[in-house]
Amino acid sequence: xxxxxxxxxxxxxxxxxxxxxxxxxxxxxxxxxxxxxxxxxxxxxxxxxxxxxxxxxxxxxxxxxxxxxxxxxxxxxxxxxxxxxxxxxxxxxxxxxxxxxxxxxxxxxxxxxxxxxxxxxxxxxxxxxxxxxxxxxxxxxxxxxxxxxxxxxxxxxxxxxxxxxxxxxxxxxxxxxxxxxxxxxxxxxxxxxxxxxxxxxxxxxxxxxxxxxxxxxxxxxxxxxxxxxxxxxxxxxxxxxxxxxxxxxxxxxxxxxxxxxxxxxxxxxxx
Amino acid sequence: xxxxxxxxxxxxxxxxxxxxxxxxxxxxxxxxxxxxxxxxxxxxxxxxxxxxxxxxxxxxxxxxxxxxxxxxxxxxxxxxxxxxxxxxxxxxxxxxxxxxxxxxxxxxxxxxxxxxxxxxxxxxxxxxxxxxxxxxxxxxxxxxxxxxxxxxxxxxxxxxxxxxxxxxxxxxxxxxxxxxxxxxxxxxxxxxxxxxxxxxxxxxxxxxxxxxxxxxxxxxxxxxxxxxxxxxxxxxxxxxxxxxxxxxxxxxxxxxxxxxxxxxxxxxxxx
Ligand SMILES: NC(=O)c1ccc[n+]([C@@H]2O[C@H](COP(=O)([O-])OP(=O)(O)OC[C@H]3O[C@@H](n4cnc5c(N)ncnc54)[C@H](OP(=O)(O)O)[C@@H]3O)[C@@H](O)[C@H]2O)c1
Ligand SMILES: NC(=O)c1ccc[n+]([C@@H]2O[C@H](COP(=O)([O-])OP(=O)(O)OC[C@H]3O[C@@H](n4cnc5c(N)ncnc54)[C@H](OP(=O)(O)O)[C@@H]3O)[C@@H](O)[C@H]2O)c1
Numbered sequence: 001x002x003x004x005x006x007x008x009x010x011x012x013x014x015x016x017x018x019x020x021x022x023x024x025x026x027x028x029x030x031x032x033x034x035x036x037x038x039x040x041x042x043x044x045x046x047x048x049x050x051x052x053x054x055x056x057x058x059x060x061x062x063x064x065x066x067x068x069x070x071x072x073x074x075x076x077x078x079x080x081x082x083x084x085x086x087x088x089x090x091x092x093x094x095x096x097x098x099x100x101x102x103x104x105x106x107x108x109x110x111x112x113x114x115x116x117x118x119x120x121x122x123x124x125x126x127x128x129x130x131x132x133x134x135x136x137x138x139x140x141x142x143x144x145x146x147x148x149x150x151x152x153x154x155x156x157x158x159x160x161x162x163x164x165x166x167x168x169x170x171x172x173x174x175x176x177x178x179x180x181x182x183x184x185x186x187x188x189x190x191x192x193x194x195x196x197x198x199x200x201x202x203x204x205x206x207x208x209x210x211x212x213x214x215x216x217x218x219x220x221x222x223x224x225x226x227x228x229x230x231x232x233x234x235x236x237x238x239x240x241x242x243x244x245x246x247x248x249x250x251x252x253x254x255x256x257x258x259x260x261x262x263x264x265x266x267x268x269x270x271x
Numbered sequence: 272x273x274x275x276x277x278x279x280x281x282x283x284x285x286x287x288x289x290x291x292x293x294x295x296x297x298x299x300x301x302x303x304x305x306x307x308x309x310x311x312x313x314x315x316x317x318x319x320x321x322x323x324x325x326x327x328x329x330x331x332x333x334x335x336x337x338x339x340x341x342x343x344x345x346x347x348x349x350x351x352x353x354x355x356x357x358x359x360x361x362x363x364x365x366x367x368x369x370x371x372x373x374x375x376x377x378x379x380x381x382x383x384x385x386x387x388x389x390x391x392x393x394x395x396x397x398x399x400x401x402x403x404x405x406x407x408x409x410x411x412x413x414x415x416x417x418x419x420x421x422x423x424x425x426x427x428x429x430x431x432x433x434x435x436x437x438x439x440x441x442x443x444x445x446x447x448x449x450x451x452x453x454x455x456x457x458x459x460x461x462x463x464x465x466x467x468x469x470x471x472x473x474x475x476x477x478x479x480x481x482x483x484x485x486x487x488x489x490x491x492x493x494x495x496x497x498x499x500x501x502x503x504x505x506x507x508x509x510x511x512x513x514x515x516x517x518x519x520x521x522x523x524x525x526x527x528x529x530x531x532x533x534x535x536x537x538x539x540x541x542x
Contacts, residue, residue, distance in 0.1 A: 229429060229432055
């Protein structure tokens with residue numbers, strides 16, 4: 001049995017609580033938030049507290065609060081030498097107060113409070129300062145069905161950065177697709193199956209192998225037509241920059257792939 | 272029964288042939304390609320030809336060849352006044368020779384030859400010059416299980432352009448995610464569930480509502496950190512431009528959404 005205390009009551013904390021509750025070998029001892037309001041609905045299932053002085057003993061303390069509040073909250077914890085982890089991709093493990101055993105339990109996924117989340121599709125990136133603390137975090141992740149990966153700080157940092165590209169920036173491209181289609185009274189809904197298929201394709205194939213379209217084909221006529229249709233200057237800039245980026249990746253028609261491409265363009269190669 | 276002749280043997284032609292073959296009320300009379308080699312494997316199922324002079328009568332002739340070859344091929348067809356359509360998002364309906372009844376049967380999806388494709392997730396955008404020709408194309412699409420949409424030329428043009436954003440450009444963002452993670456020996460595979468979830472989210476929620484992250488939050492500290500990690504100048508430019516684009520869409524922290532945002536940010540509104 002692994003005993004856990006959750007601190008914070010946002011998206012991540014709430015999803016973790018629900019997953020831990022279902023897991024057989026995890027017990028959540030207490031749930032802390034600075035204000036009780038958000039966690040009141042759970043008061044029959046779990047001891048809820050808003051006073052750090054009431055914290056009891058547990059194997060792991062999970063700080064799932066806003067990035068900026070992690071350091072301070074860890075400092076305020078009224079004990080030492082216990083395992084305290086945060087759940088952030090962008091905050092250092094050393095930002096946790098040094099009186100604790102320290103680690104990171106970073107779920108590489110996008111959470112919304114109301115949407116259900118199956119932790120099978122939430123890879124947990126684990127980092128600990130002391131090797132010995134790794135195994136309990138791994139066991140915790142496995143108990144909720146998550147794939148796990150041991151990462152160092154540099155790796156976690158680039159994963160968090162890459163997540164911005166494939167999540168936030170991709171979502172903004174969807175948004176631009178929305179604006180463009182609606183501008184002519186066409187339906188964004190028509191693009192939804194394509195959006196899904198594009199994401200599914202790279203589950204099997206590398207993005208390098210999956211690429212198609214006018215940029216890759218150096219189809220100047222179509223590119224020119226598209227730039228003429230775009231009225232928003234920023235959309236034009238994005239079109240040009242991403243077209244150039246695709247052409248850099250795939251080389252000219254005469255072929256000039258960089259080493260990275262040569263090494264990674266194999267379709268189903270496990271990376 | 273609708274009788275069809277397919278011209279061309281690439282990705283689209285092949286997927287259409289397979290779907291038509293399964294449909295109850297469609298019969299494919301002949302399959303033409305300039306070279307027989309690609310369609311040889313189908314010769315027991317269907318009459319294959321490489322000579323336009325051998326073409327027989329049919330209700331619809333579907334030209335699914337490279338964009339640049341559509342006009343010429345339509346001109347070479349040895350008959351007139353029959354319904355001839357192409358399958359391109361980027362080619363005008365008037366590019367088909369005017370001796371024919373003309374239309375477009377544009378599948379808004381990304382096809383690869385070896386991957387299976389369920390036409391339920393292939394919206395067919397239909398355009399015809401003569402209203403009377405619309406219904407047979409709609410019946411054709413319905414027979415293979417596709418959702419259909421009547422579009423005009425301007426709408427088809429912007430759908431094709433938007434498809435470049437949500438398919439080719441999005442895929443390039445995946446590619447950049449791949450490069451960034453591998454540069455630190457982190458695994459791109461860890462990002463795959465996030466990629467899928469990002470695409471799934473906008474099936475229900477508008478991209479406006481689905482947005483999160485440092486750009487939207489105007490989290491200057493994280494943005495600065497990320498720009499410092501990025502070594503590739505082009506990746507930096509893409510990061511900056513898409514961050515600015517997100518901030519334009521979502522306004523400053525004091526809030527300044529444009530009319531488009533006000534009208535379209537409702538979560539589940541059917542667009
Ligand atoms: N959301 C995601 O998709 C996601 C994914 C991976 C990792 N993460 C990481 O997980 C952590 C939590 O993110 P989230 O999205 O769950 O956040 P969130 O939904 O915005 O919730 C933030 C939580 O932090 C608490 N909080 C904020 N400032 C505080 C302070 N000064 N002192 C004490 N508590 C404070 C809030 O308390 P109140 O309820 O009282 O306001 C709330 O419970 C962050 O480190 C984030 O980087 C998030
Ligand atoms: N692929 C997609 O995801 C997709 C999606 C929606 C719409 N479309 C549209 O569908 C059409 C076909 O695309 P595709 O991807 O199926 O193409 P593709 O796989 O590249 O195949 C092209 C086909 O066109 C033939 N062809 C090329 N030049 C020709 C010429 N000068 N004369 C006669 N035939 C010629 C080729 O014949 P050989 O076999 O002899 O080379 C081949 O059968 C295009 O208009 C495209 O814009 C494609």
